[in-house]
Amino acid sequence: MRPTPACVLILSGGVITPKEKSFATLLKKQVGQWREGAHHWLELKVKANVGEPVLIHEKYRRKIIKADRWAEETKDLTDDLRGELREFLTSNRNFETPELTEVSLASLLAEEGIPYELATYDDLYSGHADFVAKLKRCEVVFASSTFVRDLSELIPLLRRLKRRDNRIVVGGALMGSIHGEWQGHESVDIVAVGYGEMLVPVLADWIRSGFEDIKAPATGRIEEKQYSTFVFSGSPATLSLDFIKKPDWLRSEVDHDTRYEMINYESVRGCPYRCAFCNYPYLFADKKFRTKSAAKIAQDWLEYKAEHPNLEYITCLDSLFTLPKPRLLELCKTLIEQGSPIKWICYARADDLADEEVVAMMVKAGAVQVQIGIETANAQILSNMNKRTDKETNGRALDNCRKYGLTSVVTLIVGFPGETEATVRETLEFLREHPCDFHFVATFSTRVQGVPILSDEMKARFDLISMSTLFTVAPYWDHSTMGCFEATQWSRWLGTKLIEEKISLDAASFYHGVLSYRSEFSPWLLDFQVRAWSDAGFLIRAANTLHRWIDRRLKADFGRFRQKHATTRAALKACD
Numbered sequence: 001m002r003p004t005p006a007c008v009l010i011l012s013g014g015v016i017t018p019k020e021k022s023f024a025t026l027l028k029k030q031v032g033q034w035r036e037g038a039h040h041w042l043e044l045k046v047k048a049n050v051g052e053p054v055l056i057h058e059k060y061r062r063k064i065i066k067a068d069r070w071a072e073e074t075k076d077l078t079d080d081l082r083g084e085l086r087e088f089l090t091s092n093r094n095f096e097t098p099e100l101t102e103v104s105l106a107s108l109l110a111e112e113g114i115p116y117e118l119a120t121y122d123d124l125y126s127g128h129a130d131f132v133a134k135l136k137r138c139e140v141v142f143a144s145s146t147f148v149r150d151l152s153e154l155i156p157l158l159r160r161l162k163r164r165d166n167r168i169v170v171g172g173a174l175m176g177s178i179h180g181e182w183q184g185h186e187s188v189d190i191v192a193v194g195y196g197e198m199l200v201p202v203l204a205d206w207i208r209s210g211f212e213d214i215k216a217p218a219t220g221r222i223e224e225k226q227y228s229t230f231v232f233s234g235s236p237a238t239l240s241l242d243f244i245k246k247p248d249w250l251r252s253e254v255d256h257d258t259r260y261e262m263i264n265y266e267s268v269r270g271c272p273y274r275c276a277f278c279n280y281p282y283l284f285a286d287k288k289f290r291t292k293s294a295a296k297i298a299q300d301w302l303e304y305k306a307e308h309p310n311l312e313y314i315t316c317l318d319s320l321f322t323l324p325k326p327r328l329l330e331l332c333k334t335l336i337e338q339g340s341p342i343k344w345i346c347y348a349r350a351d352d353l354a355d356e357e358v359v360a361m362m363v364k365a366g367a368v369q370v371q372i373g374i375e376t377a378n379a380q381i382l383s384n385m386n387k388r389t390d391k392e393t394n395g396r397a398l399d400n401c402r403k404y405g406l407t408s409v410v411t412l413i414v415g416f417p418g419e420t421e422a423t424v425r426e427t428l429e430f431l432r433e434h435p436c437d438f439h440f441v442a443t444f445s446t447r448v449q450g451v452p453i454l455s456d457e458m459k460a461r462f463d464l465i466s467m468s469t470l471f472t473v474a475p476y477w478d479h480s481t482m483g484c485f486e487a488t489q490w491s492r493w494l495g496t497k498l499i500e501e502k503i504s505l506d507a508a509s510f511y512h513g514v515l516s517y518r519s520e521f522s523p524w525l526l527d528f529q530v531r532a533w534s535d536a537g538f539l540i541r542a543a544n545t546l547h548r549w550i551d552r553r554l555k556a557d558f559g560r561f562r563q564k565h566a567t568t569r570a571a572l573k574a575c576d
Contacts, residue, residue, distance in 0.1 A: 005114045006207050009138035011161070012102040013120035014147030039467065039561075041554035043474035045488045046443050048550055050508055052492075052543045053499065053529075057509040059539055060532035061089055074524070081520060088516040098252060100264040100317060101144045101172060104196055106255065107248040112204035116142075118255055124160055140167040140207060145174035150447060151470045155185065162187040167211055169203060171196065177279055177448050178470055184228025190214065191225075194233030194286070195269070197244050202231065235286040241269060242293055246300040250307050259310040262515060265300070267292040268318035273349075275373075276386050276453040277416065277444070280319045289323075294330035298338075305341050313368075313515055314344045321346035328358070332365035340366040345515075347371045351389050353397035359404050369407040369514070372397060377430030378423040381416055384462070386452065391430060398434040405519050409507055410436040414494060415444035415487025417453070417462035417479045424490045431503050437522065438507035438514070441495040443487050446477045465565045476561045485551075485558045492547070499533065502526040 064073045065086070074082045102118060109116045117138055123131040135141075141161055148154050154174065161168055171192035179193045189211075192199045198217045206214040216222045219234030236243070249263050271280050272289040292300075305311055322328050335342070348370040353359055362370075376382060377391050401408040410431075414424060431439075446466035452458060454466065467475035477484045498504050505525055510517070533540065 005204075006139035006211075007137055008109055008114055008116040008207070009134055009141045010102055010105050010109075010116055010118050010144075011121065011124065011141055012099045012118075012144040012146065013122055014149070014153070039472055039476060039557060041550060041557050042443075042476055042484050042488070043472065045547075045550050045554050046474055046491075048543070048547060049441070049443070049488060049492045049495065052547075053495065053506040054509045055543075056536045056539055057506065057529065057532050060528070060535055063535070065089060077524065084516070084518065085521055085524065088510075088513040088518075088521060091513040091516050096258060097260050097262050097264060097315075098256065099144070099146065100247065100266060101146045101196075103247040103249055103252045103264075105142055105144070105200065106251060107245070108196060108200035109204065110248065110251060111245075112201060114204050114207060121157055124157065135161070135163065135166070138166070140169065140211070142203075143168060143170045145170055145172035148172070148174050149473050150174070151178070151182070152472060158185055158187040171199065177450060179230060179232075181449055181470060183226035184230065186227050188228040191228050191230045192233075193230060194220065195236070196233075198233040198236075199231060235288065236290065239288060239290050240293065241267065241290050242296045244292070246303070249304065253308070260308060261310050262313040262315060263304065263308070263311065264315050264317050265297075266317050267297050268320065268323075271319045272323065273320070273388060274386055274452055276384065276458065277413065277451055278319075279448045279451045291324065291327065294327045294334060297331050298334040301335075301342055301344075302338060312343055314342055316344060316346040319347060320349055322348040322352035322358075325352060325358070328352070329361065332361045335365040336361075340364065342366050343368045345369040345371075347373075349389065350374065350394045350397035353400055353406075354393045356396075356400050356403075359400040359406055363404045363406050367406060369409060369517075370401065371409040371411070372436075374398075374410045374436070375413045376416065376419075376423065377427040378418065381418040381423060384418045385413075385416060395430065395434040398436055401437075402435070402519075407438070407514075407517055407519070408436040409438040409440070409514075410504070411440045411442060412494065413442050413444050414491040415482050415484065417464060417481060419444070419482045419487065419490075421490070424494055428494060428497055428503075431498065432501065436504045437517070437519070438510065439495070439498055439504045440507045441491050441498070443474075443484070443491045444477070446475050447473060467561065476558055478558075478562050478565065483558060483562060485555050488554070489551075499529045502530060505529065 064070055070086070074085065077085065098118075106116055106118065117134045119131055119134055143157065143161065145154060148157070154170070158168065158170075167189045168187055169190045169192055170188050175191055175193050179191065182191075184191055190203070190206075192203065198219065202215055202217055214222065214229060214231065216231055217233050219237070220232045221234065223230040223232070249260065253259055268289070268291050270286055270289045271278070301314060304314070343366050345368060350372050353370065353372065372394075373387075374394050375385060375387060377394070379391060382390060398408055398410070400406075412427060446454060446464075449470070453464070458464065459466075463480040464477065465479070466477040469475060474484075495506065499506060505522075506529065507514070509529075510525070
């Protein structure tokens with residue numbers, strides 16, 4: 001045993017995050033990922049679709065926020081609303097909160113008596129002297145893959161991290177997705193899969209042993225693969241997660257020398273639903289739905305509020321916070337009895353929000369924003385997705401949110417099997433009738449291994465083919481009703497129509513200030529989006545040129561992919 005445990009460098013972040021501080025650093029990360037991956041044109045198109053409105057809106061925001069333009073642009077607003085709207089457009093409050101993974105790991109290591117330091121992947125690519133010094137001081141790195149999407153992003157990070165005399169442990173969501181196919185990497189000593197609360201104690205023992213002895217948790221196992229040792233946590237003995245201590249955000253405030261207005265929280269592991277495109281239920285190699293109780297959540301939140309004088313918001317990162325329904329109602333009742341001391345944000349299913357009394361109670365208890373996976377308005381695609389909801393239910397949910405002032409952030413997926421031009425237009429018509437506050441438009445992806453849609457049965461059902469690789473963020477795909485090239489065109493079309501028709505706000509463009517959003521801002525902001533596009537001029541022409549350049553290459557590359565698989569299909573049919 002070492003007399004003094006080795007120091008751990010906790011590394012978090014991703015190759016693309018909403019918190020980017022430097023274009024040069026972002027470019028370095030993108031170049032590293034590009035060199036490692038293959039068939040990038042779909043990925044580049046998706047990024048262009050997302051980035052186009054962000055750049056257009058940001059250019060216009062910078063232009064009008066100047067004093068003379070601001071007064072003119074907001075002359076019809078009251079002084080109070082003008083001030084609050086300016087705060088919304090300029091606030092970066094939600095960027096100041098570190099990742100929950102970082103805070104949880106720091107809390108667990110502190111409990112084990114293991115010293116640690118903190119850094120992000122931005123710091124790694126910046127090459128700043130303070131980061132270089134941290135990397136030299138710390139004998140082991142805990143690298144989070146929570147916001148790393150595939151190996152083309154991870155491998156360049158590992159190469160920059162690896163030194164001759166340090167150890168690297170990789171854990172997080174990506175490891176939960178790819179551990180079955182991945183053999184590890186020559187730079188990685190340990191791949192940690194599962195519950196961090198169960199893995200950190202055994203990793204701490206490994207560190208204290210001088211990196212000589214690694215044992216699995218009592219419920220877990222160890223697999224020695226080609227390059228790395230994989231340590232699995234196994235599953236808790238109970239469906240209750242009340243045994244998990246709340247992460248120490250007070251310690252994090254000291255670490256970062258700041259006081260948070262928002263912190264992140266988690267009360268659920270897994271999901272009782274099996275949407276065909278989602279791998280969340282399987283991230284912990286655990287198919288059971290486990291939750292903290294309403295009493296535990298309320299206790300944690302009230303303690304956080306007492307500990308943090310500046311705290312206003314808690315963001316619940318659970319896949320579904322509104323389940324089980326009795327837990328949600330009990331929590332709301334407790335918070336209301338305590339005077340609703342905290343504002344909170346969560347992910348929710350539409351069928352829970354279709355109950356008007358539930359929405360009213362959530363708002364009374366402090367809920368200010370919900371993120372809802374609407375995905376599509378088409379009944380057949382919803383069935384193909386196994387969403388277990390319908391268009392009418394989704395509509396009632398959005399109407400209830402608008403009625404009670406609960407901000408709705410909606411995700412839409414374009415290109416899932418069954419998608420056609422008609423179904424995309426159907427989704428637009430649905431949102432005209434039931435507008436949300438914010439929208440994310442995503443192109444269907446087959447990136448994540450192990451999701452139900454990639455099972456042999458479902459691929460055969462929809463004649464779905466997909467590039468099989470862990471080294472691209474956006475593998476090419478094709479199915480009986482649409483291919484990935486067409487899906488990117490319709491994704492851009494839908495996002496543009498939602499802006500042009502003043503239906504909803506582009507969520508990526510306004511992410512920086514979403515905590516400060518109020519429904520009273522909506523008419524002005526919907527006009528702002530239209531004015532921004534009218535004012536963009538050269539930027540839109542440049543974007544159109546970029547899209548045409550990407551489209552030519554994507555169409556040709558995708559055509560080769562489609563032809564290759566058409567030949568394979570024909571050969572298989574001939575054999576039959």
